[in-house]
Amino acid sequence: MTIDKSVVASQLAAIVGESYVVSDYAGLSVYQYDASDEAIAGIHQPLLAVLPGSAEEVRDVVRVALAHDLPVVARGAGTGLAGGAIACRGGIMVVLTRMTGILEVNEIDRYAIVEPGLINLDLSIAISDRGYFFAPDPASQRACTIGGNIANNSGGPHCLKYGVTSNHILGLEVVLPSGELTWVGGPSAETAGFDLTGAIVGSEGTLGIVTKAMVKLTRKAEDVAILLAAFPSMEAASRAVSAVIAEGILPASLEMMDHLTITAVEAAFHCGYPTDAAAVLLVELDGMRETVAEHGDAVARLCRMNDAQMVRLASTKAEQDLLWLGRKSAFGTLGRLAPNYYLQDTVVPRTKLPAALEFVDLLSRDFKLQIANVFHAGDGNLHPLMLFDRYERGAIQRVLEAGDALLEHCISAGGAISGEHGIGMEKKETLSLVYSADDLAAMAGLKRSFDPRELFNPDKVFPTAFSCGELSKIKQQALMQDGMYVV
Numbered sequence: 001m002t003i004d005k006s007v008v009a010s011q012l013a014a015i016v017g018e019s020y021v022v023s024d025y026a027g028l029s030v031y032q033y034d035a036s037d038e039a040i041a042g043i044h045q046p047l048l049a050v051l052p053g054s055a056e057e058v059r060d061v062v063r064v065a066l067a068h069d070l071p072v073v074a075r076g077a078g079t080g081l082a083g084g085a086i087a088c089r090g091g092i093m094v095v096l097t098r099m100t101g102i103l104e105v106n107e108i109d110r111y112a113i114v115e116p117g118l119i120n121l122d123l124s125i126a127i128s129d130r131g132y133f134f135a136p137d138p139a140s141q142r143a144c145t146i147g148g149n150i151a152n153n154s155g156g157p158h159c160l161k162y163g164v165t166s167n168h169i170l171g172l173e174v175v176l177p178s179g180e181l182t183w184v185g186g187p188s189a190e191t192a193g194f195d196l197t198g199a200i201v202g203s204e205g206t207l208g209i210v211t212k213a214m215v216k217l218t219r220k221a222e223d224v225a226i227l228l229a230a231f232p233s234m235e236a237a238s239r240a241v242s243a244v245i246a247e248g249i250l251p252a253s254l255e256m257m258d259h260l261t262i263t264a265v266e267a268a269f270h271c272g273y274p275t276d277a278a279a280v281l282l283v284e285l286d287g288m289r290e291t292v293a294e295h296g297d298a299v300a301r302l303c304r305m306n307d308a309q310m311v312r313l314a315s316t317k318a319e320q321d322l323l324w325l326g327r328k329s330a331f332g333t334l335g336r337l338a339p340n341y342y343l344q345d346t347v348v349p350r351t352k353l354p355a356a357l358e359f360v361d362l363l364s365r366d367f368k369l370q371i372a373n374v375f376h377a378g379d380g381n382l383h384p385l386m387l388f389d390r391y392e393r394g395a396i397q398r399v400l401e402a403g404d405a406l407l408e409h410c411i412s413a414g415g416a417i418s419g420e421h422g423i424g425m426e427k428k429e430t431l432s433l434v435y436s437a438d439d440l441a442a443m444a445g446l447k448r449s450f451d452p453r454e455l456f457n458p459d460k461v462f463p464t465a466f467s468c469g470e471l472s473k474i475k476q477q478a479l480m481q482d483g484m485y486v487v
Contacts, residue, residue: 012050015060022049031093034078034085037342041083041425046093053098055211063179065092071455074205076145082424084204088459096147109187110217116147116210132217135162139328147210153202155420157253160378166201173212177451204422205457207450221286225296226314229303230277237279238353240306241377249295254378255282255327261374264333271326282327330374338387342399345421348380352413359409360384367402381419423461
């Protein structure tokens with residue numbers, strides 16, 4: 001079927017206005033990649049990008065795409081790290097960044113209804129004076145959108161205590177692949193029938209496009225304390241993590257950074273992290289004032305019992321904010337050390353952290369890569385950053401092989417291939433390390449029950465055998481190594 005781009009653009013302009021349809025090469029180049037490394041996911045330009053301003057406009061845009069048999073890819077801020085918001089088959093990219101409204105705040109039932117383009121942190125700021133916050137807080141929360149968080153079931157430092165995005169979504173308004181606009185879920189704690197909200201959260205735009213979300217509001221704690229503990233080794237810090245949880249203490253967050261990350265963060269922000277430490281733990285405790293004080297003393301004691309060289313309590317809100325600034329900006333500071341990095345996202349049981357970190361160190365030596373570690377230690381969600389220069393011959397190959405080896409190690413330790421970044425294009429071939437062919441066929445069957453034409457975010461999540469149109473990872477890798485791009 002031959003597509004007349006100008007005809008499609010004209011039909012979209014009639015829906016959203018001409019200024020909100022992007023059709024020129026320069027404008028579309030903004031949307032040809034996301035925050036995943038282009039050497040890993042490639043560069044793929046959509047046929048057109050459109051920026052709707054309402055749920056009804058999203059619905060009508062989808063209907064135009066269906067009429068022309070064009071793929072549809074939803075996109076928020078483009079901060080995804082797994083290639084999930086890339087138009088690898090072209091088609092229409094639906095960019096939701098105009099839809100930023102907070103439509104309702106219900107303090108009695110503790111929910112808000114928001115649009116998908118709302119920035120994560122903006123929601124917490126807007127409801128802060130009412131005594132609430134939105135608990136899922138990815139490191140990119142100053143830029144990432146609620147819709148993107150829903151698509152990837154994002155986590156963040158506070159997911160240790162409060163859970164990932166799926167624990168905070170009550171209901172969704174969704175444009176389905178049929179072009180219908182409907183609601184799933186709602187404010188009730190339990191609903192009869194299939195949990196369609198649960199199916200859509202984390203589906204990475206393959207089952208529908210979220211146009212409104214009913215999100216839980218979480219009460220702000222009476223008191224918050226943040227401790228910084230420095231250790232002579234990653235192994236000692238890992239032991240302290242397990243000791244804290246085994247004590248029955250559940251911090252709001254429990255984060256770890258290694259020496260390489262500490263030095264990069266301190267050079268950029270001067271947050272007060274000790275540069276002579278091999279590892280630090282950033283521990284946030286919240287709750288009743290007396291409980292926070294009691295748990296703070298216990299955490300300090302447990303850290304010292306596990307060889308902590310220093311334990312310091314942040315004494316002011318400004319000091320707390322500075323420590324968090326360093327943690328949440330850590331990925332960006334590592335750009336000082338190398339022009340590119342490949343950020344992994346995998347999980348191991350807490351007790352397997354020392355072995356997993358030792359394996360990361362082994363990979364660093366075997367593959368001749370600098371690897372920085374900054375991650376959610378409390379729930380074993382590792383984020384090794386493999387530093388490299390994509391123009392160095394063989395570097396991409398080494399990074400990919402090291403990443404695959406790490407995933408295999410973590411899975412063998414009882415972990416998972418992703419904790420919060422999603423599968424996207426990056427990890428779809430690795431699902432077979434966890435699931436059988438029958439498992440994958442069942443999942444693909446669910447996808448096709450929503451999207452029988454396979455037009456919604458195609459070539460994502462499922463291995464190539466379960467979706468068509470994707471160059472194999474090996475072929476794409478070879479093209480990249482030769483300096484070519486896959487478009």
